[in-house]
Amino acid sequence: MHDTLNQIEPVSVARLESAQAHLDSLTKPPGSLGRLEELGRRYAAIKGIRSPKVGKKAVFVFAADHGVTEEGVSAYPREVTRQMALNFLDGGAAINVLARHAGAEVVVVDMGIDHDFGNCPGLLDRKIAMGTRNMAKGPAMTREQAERALRTGIDLAREWAGRGYDILGTGDMGIGNTAASSAIMTVFGGQDARRTAGRGTGVNDETFQRKISAIEQAIQVNRPNPQDPVDVLAKVGGFEIAGIAGFILGAAASKTPAVIDGLISSAGAVIALKLKETARDYIFTSHRSTEPGQEVFFQLLGHPPLFDFGMRLGEGSGAALAIPILEAGVKIYSEMATFQSAGVSQKNPPA
Amino acid sequence: MHDTLNQIEPVSVARLESAQAHLDSLTKPPGSLGRLEELGRRYAAIKGIRSPKVGKKAVFVFAADHGVTEEGVSAYPREVTRQMALNFLDGGAAINVLARHAGAEVVVVDMGIDHDFGNCPGLLDRKIAMGTRNMAKGPAMTREQAERALRTGIDLAREWAGRGYDILGTGDMGIGNTAASSAIMTVFGGQDARRTAGRGTGVNDETFQRKISAIEQAIQVNRPNPQDPVDVLAKVGGFEIAGIAGFILGAAASKTPAVIDGLISSAGAVIALKLKETARDYIFTSHRSTEPGQEVFFQLLGHPPLFDFGMRLGEGSGAALAIPILEAGVKIYSEMATFQSAGVSQKNPPA
Numbered sequence: 112m113h114d115t116l117n118q119i120e121p122v123s124v125a126r127l128e129s130a131q132a133h134l135d136s137l138t139k140p141p142g143s144l145g146r147l148e149e150l151g152r153r154y155a156a157i158k159g160i161r162s163p164k165v166g167k168k169a170v171f172v173f174a175a176d177h178g179v180t181e182e183g184v185s186a187y188p189r190e191v192t193r194q195m196a197l198n199f200l201d202g203g204a205a206i207n208v209l210a211r212h213a214g215a216e217v218v219v220v221d222m223g224i225d226h227d228f229g230n231c232p233g234l235l236d237r238k239i240a241m242g243t244r245n246m247a248k249g250p251a252m253t254r255e256q257a258e259r260a261l262r263t264g265i266d267l268a269r270e271w272a273g274r275g276y277d278i279l280g281t282g283d284m285g286i287g288n289t290a291a292s293s294a295i296m297t298v299f300g301g302q303d304a305r306r307t308a309g310r311g312t313g314v315n316d317e318t319f320q321r322k323i324s325a326i327e328q329a330i331q332v333n334r335p336n337p338q339d340p341v342d343v344l345a346k347v348g349g350f351e352i353a354g355i356a357g358f359i360l361g362a363a364a365s366k367t368p369a370v371i372d373g374l375i376s377s378a379g380a381v382i383a384l385k386l387k388e389t390a391r392d393y394i395f396t397s398h399r400s401t402e403p404g405q406e407v408f409f410q411l412l413g414h415p416p417l418f419d420f421g422m423r424l425g426e427g428s429g430a431a432l433a434i435p436i437l438e439a440g441v442k443i444y445s446e447m448a449t450f451q452s453a454g455v456s457q458k459n460p461p462a
Numbered sequence: 463m464h465d466t467l468n469q470i471e472p473v474s475v476a477r478l479e480s481a482q483a484h485l486d487s488l489t490k491p492p493g494s495l496g497r498l499e500e501l502g503r504r505y506a507a508i509k510g511i512r513s514p515k516v517g518k519k520a521v522f523v524f525a526a527d528h529g530v531t532e533e534g535v536s537a538y539p540r541e542v543t544r545q546m547a548l549n550f551l552d553g554g555a556a557i558n559v560l561a562r563h564a565g566a567e568v569v570v571v572d573m574g575i576d577h578d579f580g581n582c583p584g585l586l587d588r589k590i591a592m593g594t595r596n597m598a599k600g601p602a603m604t605r606e607q608a609e610r611a612l613r614t615g616i617d618l619a620r621e622w623a624g625r626g627y628d629i630l631g632t633g634d635m636g637i638g639n640t641a642a643s644s645a646i647m648t649v650f651g652g653q654d655a656r657r658t659a660g661r662g663t664g665v666n667d668e669t670f671q672r673k674i675s676a677i678e679q680a681i682q683v684n685r686p687n688p689q690d691p692v693d694v695l696a697k698v699g700g701f702e703i704a705g706i707a708g709f710i711l712g713a714a715a716s717k718t719p720a721v722i723d724g725l726i727s728s729a730g731a732v733i734a735l736k737l738k739e740t741a742r743d744y745i746f747t748s749h750r751s752t753e754p755g756q757e758v759f760f761q762l763l764g765h766p767p768l769f770d771f772g773m774r775l776g777e778g779s780g781a782a783l784a785i786p787i788l789e790a791g792v793k794i795y796s797e798m799a800t801f802q803s804a805g806v807s808q809k810n811p812p813a
Contacts, residue, residue, distance in 0.1 A: 138549055139556050140537070140663040144779065145752075145772030186491070186809045194806040198489055203799025205490050211797075212790050312491040313809075401496075418769040421496030428495065435786050439563050446562075448554025455545040458537045458664075 112258065112357075115265050118364040122392040126156035130444070137447040138455050146417065150395070150440030157366055157393065158277075162445040165438045168215035169271055170280035170427040171358060172199055172206060173264070173351035175223035176242030177287030178251060179329070184290045184322040186314045192286050193226040195426075199284070200233045205424055206282055209431035213438075215280065217427075220267065222260060223350035237263045239350045246291065246329035250346045257345035257353050264357025265364070272365035278434055279362045280397075282427020283351045283375035289402060292378035294326045294347035296404035298335050299381055299411070307404035309374070311423070340385035348382070355379030360386065363393035370437065372430040373400035373423065377408035384411055397433030398422055463609065463708075466616050469715040473743040477507040481795070488798040489806050497768065501746070501791030508717055508744065509628075513796040516789045519566035520622055521631035521778040522709060523550055523557060524615070524702035526574035527593030528638030529602060530680070535641045535673040537665045543637050544577040546777075550635070551584045556775055557633055560782035564789075566631065568778075571618065573611060574701035588614045590701045597642065597680035601697045608696035608704050615708025616715070623716030629785055630713045631748075633778020634702045634726035640753060643729035645677045645698035647755035649686050650732055650762070658755035660725070662774070691736035699733070706730030711737065714744035721788065723781040724751035724774065728759035735762055748784030749773055 130152040135141045142148065155163045174196050180189045198204045199219045202211075210217045220235045221228065225242040228234055239260050243251035252260075268279060289311035296307040304326040310319055326347075333346035344353050356379040362369040363383075371380050371394055383390050391412055399405065399416035401423040409415055417433050450457050481503040486492045493499065506514045525547050531540045549555045550570045553562075561568045571586045572579065576593040579585055590611050594602035603611075619630060640662035647658040655677040661670055677698075684697035695704050707730040713720040714734075722731050722745055734741050742763055750756065750767035752774040760766055768784050801808050 137556075138546070138554060139775050143663065143773065143775040144556060145774070147771055147773065147783075188807050188810055191807050194804070195489070198799060198804045198806060201799065201804065203489060203804050205488075205495060205794060205798060208793050208797045209790055212786070212793050312494065417771075420498055420768075422494065422498065423496070424490050424494040432498075432787065432790060435563070436783065439560055439783060442559050442563050443556060446559045447556055448549060448552065453545070453549045453552065453554050455549055456539050456542050459539060 112262060112265065115360055115364045116387045119387050119389050121389045122153065122156045126159060127152060130155040134444065136449045138450055138453050144443060147440040147443055150437050151444030154368060154437065154441045155444050157368060163441055164445065165277050165441050167276045168213065168278040168434055169218050169276050170206060170210045170215050170282050170431050171218045171220060171267065172282040172284055172427055173220045173222050173354040174284040175350035176225040177285055177291055177349055178243045178245035179247055179290050179325055180287040181245045182247050182321055182325040183318060184325050185286050186312045186318060187286050189225065189286050192224050192284055195284050196224055196234065204426060205428050206426035206431060209428055213431050213434040215431060215434055220354060222354045243349055246294065246333065246347045247325045248332065250333055251291065251348055252345050254341060254345045257341050260350050260353030261357035264354040265361035268358045268361025269365055272362060272367040278368050278370060278437065280370040280427050280430035280434055281355045281358060281376040281379065282372050282430060283355065283425050285349055285351050288349050288351060288375050290322050290325055291347060291349040291352060292375045293404040294329050295343055295378040295381060296407040297326060297330060298337050298343050298347065300407035309402035309404065340382050344382050352379045356382035359383040359394065360390055363390040368395050369393055370395045370397055370430040370433050372397055372427045373425055374402035374405045375425055377405045381408050381411055395437055398429035463613060463616065466711055466715045467738045470738050470740050472740045473504065473507045477510060478503060481506040485795060487800045489801055489804050495794060498791040498794055501788050502795030505719060505788065505792045506795050508719060514792055515796065516628050516792050518627045519564065519629040519785055520569050520627050521557060521561045521566050521633050521782050522569045522571060522618065523633040523635055523778050524571045524573050524705040525635040526701035527576040528636055528642055528700055529594045529596035530598055530641050530676055531638040532596045533598050533672055533676040534669060535676050536637050537663045537669060538637050540576065540637050543635055544575050546635050547575055547585065555777060556779050557777035557782060560779055564782050564785040566782060566785055571705060573705045594700055597645065597684065597698045598676045599683065601684055602642065602699055603696050605692060605696045608692050611701050611704030612708035615705040616712035619709045619712025620716055623713060623718040629719050629721060629788065631721040631778050631781030631785055632706045632709060632727040632730065633723050633781060634706065634776050636700055636702050639700050639702060639726050641673050641676055642698060642700040642703060643726045644755040645680050646694060646729040646732060647758040648677060648681060649688050649694050649698065651758035660753035660755065691733050695733050703730045707733035710734040710745065711741055714741040719746050720744055721746045721748055721781040721784050723748055723778045724776055725753035725756045726776055728756045732759050732762055746788055749780035
């Protein structure tokens with residue numbers, strides 16, 4: 112992992128400036144495409160080529176189960192993690208529809224689903240264990256498991272970047288994983304679980320109270336150390352969150368943009384940023400979900416979300432919606448005419 | 463025109479409810495895709511079919527010149543309207559890039575550019591006049607011209623809907639047209655021009671003051687009657703704004719979703735809504751631009767924008783970005799598996 116962290120370099124300021132100069136030569140008032148220009152500029156600077164293109168894209172859905180479901184923190188039964196993983200492989204879930212629409216592949220990674228799939232075509236078996244342990248009673252995983260899950264994510268991103276994927280999106284599946292993610296956000300945000308926990312898949316008041324209590328108890332019992340991101344991940348995280356954190360680091364080390372989905376992916380991104388701050392240059396936000404804990408990520412990153420559709424599904428659904436927008440920014444950068452080539456007059460000189 | 467207005471019917475509430483019931487049977491927590499569900503639901507209800515699809519799409523760029531440029535209200539010279547129209551036909555402008563990305567055609571309509579294009583392949587010649595007159599000194603156009611421009615827009619939308627286009631986006635080009643649009647917004651918003659005017663293509667303080675004065679003067683000189691939308695359009699509008707207003711009405715009468723771009727399209731939409739309130743059911747918002755006057759449209763429509771990228775280009779650029787998002791909502795509606803078909807457990811029953 113340390114090799115990977117050392118390979119993550121900030122994006123060159125000179126490249127960003129030269130990319131902006133190019134954008135300002137295009138037939139539009141300077142800056143008039145707002146955040147679309149920011150996306151194109153950063154993508155161009157990351158790739159370091161004059162006319163960047165977007166080729167292959169993939170959204171990785173990291174899936175795992177959570178021991179904390181014992182506490183009754185979710186509206187759905189635990190077996191839904193397994194059932195939805197199969198739904199992803201069958202192509203019937205929201206992420207399949209949205210990724211197809213974006214021209215992106217969906218890669219489903221079993222990081223720790225509580226089920227023996229046997230030989231299951233299409234499913235990447237990277238299982239660390241049959242789900243985490245109940246964080247409300249002790250550490251969710253061992254430190255060694257957390258490190259192994261991080262390396263798994265790193266290796267996957269490196270492998271796909273090596274195969275020429277230009278954009279990697281993150282996604283998740285795991286009943287109980289908003290509880291784990293909110294616990295991570297509570298630890299790093301220095302806040303109360305009441306402010307970082309949300310209603311996940313849509314729990315009622317009673318379940319919501321149990322969820323907050325479980326998060327509070329997990330932090331009290333385990334005392335995760337915010338100065339040690341792997342400690343936090345091991346004690347109150349999840350295998351899919353660790354996979355996502357590693358995946359972001361692997362993408363950054365491979366100079367490949369990583370598009371981050373909602374709360375769970377944002378919790379993974381917070382771990383990644385705490386491990387290596389400069390990973391931020393490769394991170395592209397997608398949506399603001401309805402989960403309040405996600406704000407800790409935006410604050411740490413220093414970048415706002417791209418849009419807010421009031422979504423709370425996970426799976427990478429927000430990332431899949433953001434990929435075509437990033438791609439639009441890249442095409443603006445590479446395909447528009449310049450004032451000179453199109454024979455269009457520039458701004459009036461000041462009187 | 464009155465036939466068209468009479469044909470605009472509200473979308474059936476029963477159809478909206480049945481569309482929502484279908485969305486709730488899909489493998490996701492109910493409501494978890496937020497505004498994407500709203501888009502799919504309304505599209506399905508408009509089309510009235512079980513598995514709606516999105517076929518052909520087009521963004522119409524209505525272009526015209528403005529007499530108010532005499533007052534020195536823009537950062538760009540008047541000939542940029544003509545130059546950009548040619549850039550659209552050459553495929554080098556932002557709208558070409560973004561429409562191509564969305565799989566939509568770009569249709570450029572000359573509603574009143576101050577130039578004789580002769581035989582110009584690709585340009586739809588619907589010229590009303592060589593630009594409007596200076597609204598700061600008198601009516602921008604005659605009432606007859608305003609009505610003719612409205613009918614032109616209606617006919618274009620009807621024609622394209624008849625050819626099987628499923629989504630029609632609006633766009634504009636016209637140096638000086640943010641001044642006209644802000645004047646319309648000022649009249650209908652009952653506000654001060656200082657609150658509804660923005661910096662358009664990016665004018666400096668001095669030009670901005672001239673722009674505000676020109677809007678104030680136009681309203682003072684012409685006394686447009688907010689109870690009579692055609693009067694407002696004629697006195698302080700523009701030919702492209704009238705074309706857009708008619709286009710939206712024609713789309714609504716043809717039961718075809720109209721995706722609205724930024725300030726200028728929003729001014730056209732306000733005229734359309736003032737002529738026929740039920741047109742709102744066929745109107746889909748795209749972005750919030752940096753122009754403050756656009757808020758009058760969102761208030762009147764009762765729907766917020768879909769996203770805010772800090773854009774201020776026009777041309778239909780925001781509409782082109784929104785079309786793939788609307789399409790994503792439709793695909794969610796038509797392509798996802800149901801809980802039953804995928805064998806996924808539903809929510810835990812309340813304890």
